[in-house]
Amino acid sequence: MAREGQLAGLRGSRGSSGDGAVASRSDTWRRQRIEAFTVLDHSRLLQGYRLATLILRDRDEAEDATQEAIAKAWASWGTLRDLARFDAWFDRILVNVCRNRMRHVRTLHVVGLDAAFELPAADHHGTTIARLYLEPAFNDLTPDQRIIVVLRFWRDLSVEQIAERLAIPTGTVKSRLHYALQTLRRAIESSEEAHR
Amino acid sequence: MSGRHQDPEQVIRDWLADTAPDRAPASLRETLDAVTTRPAGHARLGPRIAMPSFRLAGGMAAAVAILALVASSAYLYGTSRATPSAPGTGGSPSVSAGTSARTTTGSPPSITPVAGTGWQMASGVLPQLASDGGTYPYRSPVFALGADGFVAFVPTAKGVSRGSQARPGALAAPVQSSDPTAPATPYEIRVYTSADGLSWRQVAVLPGDGATVRSMVYSGGRVVVVGSVSDLAAKSETPTAWSSTDLASWDVTRMPAPEHTGAYGVAAGTSGFLAYGQSLTDTVFWTSPNGIDWTRISTTGLPADFPGDELYAVPGGYAIRGFDKDRAAVWQSSDGATWKETWTGPAPSGIEFYALGKPLKAAGGGYVSFGAAGSGGGPAAEPLDIVIWAGTDLIHWTVAARVKSPGWIADYAAVSGGYVAAAAQPASLDAGAVPWGSLGVWTSADGKSLTSVKGLPSIPGIAVLSVVSDGTHAVVVCADQDGHIQLLVGTGLE
Numbered sequence: 129m130a131r132e133g134q135l136a137g138l139r140g141s142r143g144s145s146g147d148g149a150v151a152s153r154s155d156t157w158r159r160q161r162i163e164a165f166t167v168l169d170h171s172r173l174l175q176g177y178r179l180a181t182l183i184l185r186d187r188d189e190a191e192d193a194t195q196e197a198i199a200k201a202w203a204s205w206g207t208l209r210d211l212a213r214f215d216a217w218f219d220r221i222l223v224n225v226c227r228n229r230m231r232h233v234r235t236l237h238v239v240g241l242d243a244a245f246e247l248p249a250a251d252h253h254g255t256t257i258a259r260l261y262l263e264p265a266f267n268d269l270t271p272d273q274r275i276i277v278v279l280r281f282w283r284d285l286s287v288e289q290i291a292e293r294l295a296i297p298t299g300t301v302k303s304r305l306h307y308a309l310q311t312l313r314r315a316i317e318s319s320e321e322a323h324r
Numbered sequence: 325m326s327g328r329h330q331d332p333e334q335v336i337r338d339w340l341a342d343t344a345p346d347r348a349p350a351s352l353r354e355t356l357d358a359v360t361t362r363p364a365g366h367a368r369l370g371p372r373i374a375m376p377s378f379r380l381a382g383g384m385a386a387a388v389a390i391l392a393l394v395a396s397s398a399y400l401y402g403t404s405r406a407t408p409s410a411p412g413t414g415g416s417p418s419v420s421a422g423t424s425a426r427t428t429t430g431s432p433p434s435i436t437p438v439a440g441t442g443w444q445m446a447s448g449v450l451p452q453l454a455s456d457g458g459t460y461p462y463r464s465p466v467f468a469l470g471a472d473g474f475v476a477f478v479p480t481a482k483g484v485s486r487g488s489q490a491r492p493g494a495l496a497a498p499v500q501s502s503d504p505t506a507p508a509t510p511y512e513i514r515v516y517t518s519a520d521g522l523s524w525r526q527v528a529v530l531p532g533d534g535a536t537v538r539s540m541v542y543s544g545g546r547v548v549v550v551g552s553v554s555d556l557a558a559k560s561e562t563p564t565a566w567s568s569t570d571l572a573s574w575d576v577t578r579m580p581a582p583e584h585t586g587a588y589g590v591a592a593g594t595s596g597f598l599a600y601g602q603s604l605t606d607t608v609f610w611t612s613p614n615g616i617d618w619t620r621i622s623t624t625g626l627p628a629d630f631p632g633d634e635l636y637a638v639p640g641g642y643a644i645r646g647f648d649k650d651r652a653a654v655w656q657s658s659d660g661a662t663w664k665e666t667w668t669g670p671a672p673s674g675i676e677f678y679a680l681g682k683p684l685k686a687a688g689g690g691y692v693s694f695g696a697a698g699s700g701g702g703p704a705a706e707p708l709d710i711v712i713w714a715g716t717d718l719i720h721w722t723v724a725a726r727v728k729s730p731g732w733i734a735d736y737a738a739v740s741g742g743y744v745a746a747a748a749q750p751a752s753l754d755a756g757a758v759p760w761g762s763l764g765v766w767t768s769a770d771g772k773s774l775t776s777v778k779g780l781p782s783i784p785g786i787a788v789l790s791v792v793s794d795g796t797h798a799v800v801v802c803a804d805q806d807g808h809i810q811l812l813v814g815t816g817l818e
Binding site: 173177194277278281282309320 | 341348
């Protein structure tokens with residue numbers, strides 16, 4: 129958005145209209161933007177909502193975050209120069225929204241517990257126990273650690289892909305992943321001991 | 325569990341997969357529809373917006389759209405003339421800096437020197453901006469240069485009074501309602517003038533409810549403003565032109581166009597006034613010999629998917645700068661109907677693109693434009709570089725220099741001896757962040773070496789709306805997230 133702001137200013141209408149930035153932005157790329165957002169079909173919206181839910185562990189918060197990301201993406205469409213990268217670009221916006229929400233709202237509700245109890249168990253009692261331990265451990269992770277865990281183990285992105293998507297060095301991804309996994313492993317190990 | 329260790333990574337994968345929701349709330353689709361179908365210029369998100377309201381927004385969108393269609397069909401094209409009540413009487417209170425102007429929150433006007441500089445910060449000298457009633461915190465004002473100084477068109481909530489008549493707290497801040505079905509705050513567009521950017525005098529209320537002003541031009545003793553008039557739900561817009569010779573009495577023209585069309589730019593050239601707008605599917609052009617009677621015209625020579633950024637007058641006609649696909653370009657026309665692409669900028673270097681900015685008269689003669697260069701592929705963490713273009717004719721440009729930008733430049737203007745640029749420095753470089761931040765202002769004699777104006781007051785969440793100059797005074801127009809206008813005014817490069 130900030131970049132768009134820079135461009136928008138450069139596109140101010142004659143007479144330095146205060147509304148020029150807004151007007152010219154909408155005017156210039158309006159149709160292209162609408163076309164671009166047609167790719168946000170149901171499956172992509174669902175993927176975004178899932179990503180937000182897994183990071184935030186709160187479906188209401190995730191719904192709000194996804195809505196906010198849609199609006200922000202629409203507003204900052206000028207920052208996207210390559211339509212082929214729409215998914216990664218939208219993911220980054222959504223993840224940033226989630227990160228900000230986690231930083232500002234520390235009292236997130238936990239919905240995963242219910243989901244864990246509802247698991248269709250085969251043996252999976254131990255697994256269920258592990259998940260009961262996982263939830264609070266995951267909630268104790270930093271926002272950045274949560275994001276990386278979800279992108280790595282749910283989105284199945286490589287370290288390099290995560291680094292690219294979050295615009296951070298691969299070393300940072302590895303480091304955050306390492307410490308996050310350490311925490312989550314401890315939780316799983318605790319569940320195993322509790323189950324013995 | 326039989327004592328064997330589980331694979332932690334697999335446990336995490338399974339846990340995440342099992343706790344991922346299997347369907348998305350309908351509100352997401354509705355939000356997408358609501359955001360993408362709002363009229364141009366209204367689709368920005370303000371950080372103070374109550375996000376849960378989006379859950380209801382989409383549900384109302386369809387009903388509102390139907391109402392909008394019905395309402396818009398009632399518009400009749402034609403002109404009307406309105407002479408508002410005398411300034412300072414009735415519903416058009418006069419506001420003068422340093423006297424008793426009040427904002428809706430009761431803030432008294434103040435003009436504070438910025439220590440160690442020639443700049444002054446004026447607060448409360450213009451009324452608080454009215455709520456947008458949608459996703460943007462407030463309605464945008466227009467500041468431009470007229471015959472006798474600066475002219476401002478300020479959307480303001482109706483009923484805002486001055487001085488002792490003020491009822492502090494009687495009006496809500498611009499966007500506070502979490503109910504998207506609540507009607508937008510009734511507002512009016514007040515017209516102000518100023519000789520120095522600090523003292524402002526209201527001279528009229530622009531006729532028309534639901535008006536949005538987007539661009540102004542002054543030519544031949546006449547001010548022409550274009551924009552649109554929206555229905556109450558802001559779901560339909562009709563392009564509209566206002567014209568005046570004295571800023572007090574205004575002719576209003578609904579410009580012929582398809583439904584859902586707004587006018588965005590106007591220029592005064594050799595063939596009279598030329599304006600352009602955007603419908604849902606097309607770019608629309610109108611001409612007028614006098615700023616009052618407007619005729620829609622067909623154009624040739626412009627790309628079907630027209631990416632124009634600015635319409636401006638050039639000797640012998642008009643020009644439009646914008647992009648031809650991924651290259652900066654300028655189209656030229658003598659009559660507004662027949663266009664030719666007369667300049668094309670350099671091709672992108674890899675994913676790096678080059679943009680042309682608005683043209684200014686250069687301090688040393690000729691013209692200068694501060695554009696941008698940067699890479700694409702998603703939000704970047706650094707501001708785009710400034711590309712300084714030099715031109716002799718407002719059409720053809722060459723790169724004179726490329727410098728690192730000190731910030732996210734929002735707008736710039738020429739002043740005596742150089743240039744002034746302003747930016748709202750974002751608090752965090754968030755890909756989705758709106759351009760709110762702290763104020764940054766730079767001066768430059770040559771456009772290449774920029775000097776930061778030190779000691780500016782810290783105003784959290786401020787946005788730079790525009791920079792205007794009469795050659796002597798530079799006025800940096802800002803607003804906080806509640807729509808309170810802050811003006812930073814300087815002379816020359818001091």
